[in-house]
Every structure is written in C-alpha cells, then in structure tokens.
Amino acid sequence: MKNHILSAFRLTFAMLVIVGIYLGIVYVGSKILPTHGNAEIINHNGKKFYVNIGQDFKAEKYVHGRPSAVNYNAAGSAGSNKAPSNQEYLQTVQKRIDTLKMKNPEMENAKVPVELVTASGSGLDPDISPEGALYQAKRIAKARNISVEKIENLIENQTEKPLLGLFGPSKVNVLKLNIALGQIK
Known part of the structure; x- marks a missing residue:
C-alpha cells in the first residue's frame, strides 16, 4: 500500500512540475511576443x-x-x-x-x-x-x-x-x- 501512495505522490509531483513549466513558458511568451500571445x-x-x-x-x-x-x-x-x-x-x-x-x-x-x-x-x-x-x-x-x-x-x-x-x-x-x-x- 505504501508503494502505491508513494507512486501517486511522485506522479502528482511530476505532473505539477510539467504543468508549471508549461505555464511558465506561456507566461514568458505572453510578455515577450510582439502581440503578447493575442491575435494581431x-x-x-x-x-x-x-x-x-x-x-x-x-x-x-x-x-x-x-x-x-x-x-x-x-x-x-x-x-x-x-x-x-x-x-x-x-x-x-x-x-x-x-x-x-x-x-x-x-x-x-x-x-x-x-x-x-x-x-x-x-x-x-x-x-x-x-x-x-x-x-x-x-x-x-x-x-x-x-x-x-x-x-x-x-x-x-x-x-x-x-x-x-x-x-x-x-x-x-x-x-x-x-x-x-x-x-x-
């Protein structure tokens, strides 16, 4: 049972890191792109x-x-x-x-x-x-x-x-x- 809980926490942490990186890229792109990520x-x-x-x-x-x-x-x-x-x-x-x-x-x-x-x-x-x-x-x-x-x-x-x-x-x-x-x- 402990292995399943530990695996679930690892997976949750890994997904948080991946989603965090994605959101960071979106945020940086919205600040540096000429149209700030919006339509021109x-x-x-x-x-x-x-x-x-x-x-x-x-x-x-x-x-x-x-x-x-x-x-x-x-x-x-x-x-x-x-x-x-x-x-x-x-x-x-x-x-x-x-x-x-x-x-x-x-x-x-x-x-x-x-x-x-x-x-x-x-x-x-x-x-x-x-x-x-x-x-x-x-x-x-x-x-x-x-x-x-x-x-x-x-x-x-x-x-x-x-x-x-x-x-x-x-x-x-x-x-x-x-x-x-x-x-x-």
Whole structure:
C-alpha cells in the first residue's frame, strides 16, 4: 500500500512540475511576443481584420492566399483530411493548378508553388511563400496597370524573414501585402 501512495505522490509531483513549466513558458511568451500571445488586428477602412487568419481574396488585383478547406470560416478550422493519394483530392488539386495557370497565363511553364494549390491543416493559413506571391506578380501588375518591378519590390519588403535566420521559412502575410498593394499610387 505504501508503494502505491508513494507512486501517486511522485506522479502528482511530476505532473505539477510539467504543468508549471508549461505555464511558465506561456507566461514568458505572453510578455515577450510582439502581440503578447493575442491575435494581431489591423483596422483598415473602418473594418477589423485578423492578420493571423487567412482571408479570401478573389479580385485579380490582389494576391491570392492558400485555398481553404473550410471557406476561410474561423469557427470551423479544419483540413480536408484526405490523403495525398486520394483520387478526389488529386482531382481537386489539379483543378486548382489549372485555374491558377488560367489566371496567371504568363506563368504557364513556371513551377507552381505548392501552397497556392493545397489547403493548410487548419484551412486558415494567412501566409504564403515569397515564391507564391511572386508567381502572381505579373497578373497583379497587369490588373493594377503598374510595373512588375514595383510589385516585386513590395513583395520583397513585405517578406518576413525567419527568426534569427534559423527558425522556419520566409513568408508573406497575404492580408498585409494586399493592404500595402492598395496603398500604391
């Protein structure tokens, strides 16, 4: 009986230590992160936008983000749950590739960035790679009647580099980039 009680106390103590470490990390993160662990919100043209939730942009003059398995509904965050070998999934991706090439005809032979044709696990990913944004630069320049170089420079300026150059890939927030595009004269 003593062994069971001693084991229970050890397990309880170990769990207290683990939970304490977790809470300590959450507390420190909430103090040092730029948004203090909260959502980053942008007020633009009298509307509130959450930067860390993907938005649906369809107009030709905007950068398009990742497809969403939940139609960008933050209340229903989810992926498609279909395997990469699933025939229905493969057909969906092929349709997205065909649509992307049709909307960006000048990029016909260019490699298609994977995030432009596949949904993320949450269906709400707000970021794409710089390559994904650059893939769309010619279409956007044509729709806005400005130079491709201007769009490419803006994409470069909006690219977020990985922390200390080590943690994760470079990325572009689609909402921030589209707001910046709207400010080009």
